[in-house]
Amino acid sequence: MSFNIALLAGDGIGPEVMFESVLLLKEIEKLYNCSFSFREGKVGGVAIEHYGTPLPEETVELCKRSDAILLGAVGGPAWDHLPVEIRPETGLLQLRKQLGLFANLRPVKVIPPLTKSSPLKDSVIMGVDLCIVRELTGGLYFGTPRERRIGLEGEEVIDTLVYKRYEIERIVREAFELARLRKRKLVSVDKANVLESSRLWREIADALSIEYSDVKLEHMYIDNAAMQLIKKPIEFDVIVTENMFGDILSDEASVLTGSIGMLPSASIGNGPSLYEPIHGSAPDIAGRNVANPLAAFLSVALMLRYSFGLSKEAECIEGAVHSILLEGYRTKDLADEGKTFVSTSEMGALVRDAIQNKYLDYELVNFYEKCR
Numbered sequence: 460m461s462f463n464i465a466l467l468a469g470d471g472i473g474p475e476v477m478f479e480s481v482l483l484l485k486e487i488e489k490l491y492n493c494s495f496s497f498r499e500g501k502v503g504g505v506a507i508e509h510y511g512t513p514l515p516e517e518t519v520e521l522c523k524r525s526d527a528i529l530l531g532a533v534g535g536p537a538w539d540h541l542p543v544e545i546r547p548e549t550g551l552l553q554l555r556k557q558l559g560l561f562a563n564l565r566p567v568k569v570i571p572p573l574t575k576s577s578p579l580k581d582s583v584i585m586g587v588d589l590c591i592v593r594e595l596t597g598g599l600y601f602g603t604p605r606e607r608r609i610g611l612e613g614e615e616v617i618d619t620l621v622y623k624r625y626e627i628e629r630i631v632r633e634a635f636e637l638a639r640l641r642k643r644k645l646v647s648v649d650k651a652n653v654l655e656s657s658r659l660w661r662e663i664a665d666a667l668s669i670e671y672s673d674v675k676l677e678h679m680y681i682d683n684a685a686m687q688l689i690k691k692p693i694e695f696d697v698i699v700t701e702n703m704f705g706d707i708l709s710d711e712a713s714v715l716t717g718s719i720g721m722l723p724s725a726s727i728g729n730g731p732s733l734y735e736p737i738h739g740s741a742p743d744i745a746g747r748n749v750a751n752p753l754a755a756f757l758s759v760a761l762m763l764r765y766s767f768g769l770s771k772e773a774e775c776i777e778g779a780v781h782s783i784l785l786e787g788y789r790t791k792d793l794a795d796e797g798k799t800f801v802s803t804s805e806m807g808a809l810v811r812d813a814i815q816n817k818y819l820d821y822e823l824v825n826f827y828e829k830c831r
């Protein structure tokens with residue numbers, strides 16, 4: 460079994476975590492019966508430097524011809540002053556749009572050895588296992604008009620939150636399907652007490668829930684959801700929400716896991732899927748070999764499972780990550796007293812070593828059960 464992977468390392472810590480991810484995949488090749496070929500493309504600031512645009516056509520073509528896409532991160536202060544059309548972030552947003560990646564899955568699973576890395580109490584976060592399904596190609600991020608202009612009362616500015624019915628339907632359906640594979644609990648997050656788009660969102664979710672009567676649907680306002688997420692996160696299974704709400708909630712949810720450096724994501728549409736850590740390019744620590752590569756590794760695991768059907772291999776990576784954390788190794792972002800701090804490359808080497816012990820995952824499952 461052979462798979463083509465497009466590598467878009469991007470900016471900041473992107474290249475560092477990407478480099479380690481490729482080494483990890485090469486290790487998987489050695490242990491299992493699969494092979495990967497890698498082709499690199501540019502997106503974000505690095506593409507601006509080379510092509511004068513954050514998303515060159517050849518990058519889009521490369522992605523379309525791949526079985527899956529692995530992305531590092533985009534953005535940095537060097538490009539912050541640029542007009543919006545050529546900002547690095549626009550490259551990422553356009554890539555999502557052009558590949559039709561409308562569903563962004565952000566699993567949030569608390570790893571027991573990391574509970575001390577979170578500012579929240581053990582009793583609040585222990586056992587948390589939820590998934591945010593974020594709409595990714597519509598809503599406030601893409602609506603037009605979006606501009607500054609001169610109106611009757613002087614300068615004004617407008618962003619637009621627009622959704623087509625089918626866009627809401629397909630993302631909510633995706634979330635119902637996912638809930639079916641999990642604990643059959645879906646919370647649809649909106650602001651239906653204020654926004655017209657949310658009222659249609661709610662109506663559509665209610666209509667679909669007739670078809671998915673085996674899934675328990677609940678509606679929650681975004682402000683309340685933000686509170687519940689840190690108050691009683693254990694109550695959540697699948698959360699589905701609008702693009703901007705999902706962006707905000709997922710950064711908040713990362714606090715449950717100990718660090719934003721732990722959260723992977725999968726963006727899914729009709730073509731090849733894209734996998735990326737939810738963290739940004741972290742320009743302040745870029746190039747210093749201190750970034751946490753684990754969100755990237757867990758994104759690799761999602762890619763193996765969802766795009767290639769390699770679930771054994773995916774579990775092997777997840778098991779290796781868990782075992783290294785259990786042994787007490789931490790990157791700097793996972794501050795925790797008495798633990799051994801390691802660099803990006805050391806963490807990479809430790810995880811590569813650990814995947815040799817394929818049996819570890821089973822043992823860890825038992826360990827977690829005892830922790831509960």
Ligand code: IPM
Nearest residue numbers: 533534548551552706737739
């Ligand atoms: C994310 C990021 C992006 C987003 C930025 C970099 C445009 O924050 O993937 O969550 O807002 O979607």
Ligand code: MN
Nearest residue numbers: 706707710737
């Ligand atoms: Mn974000």
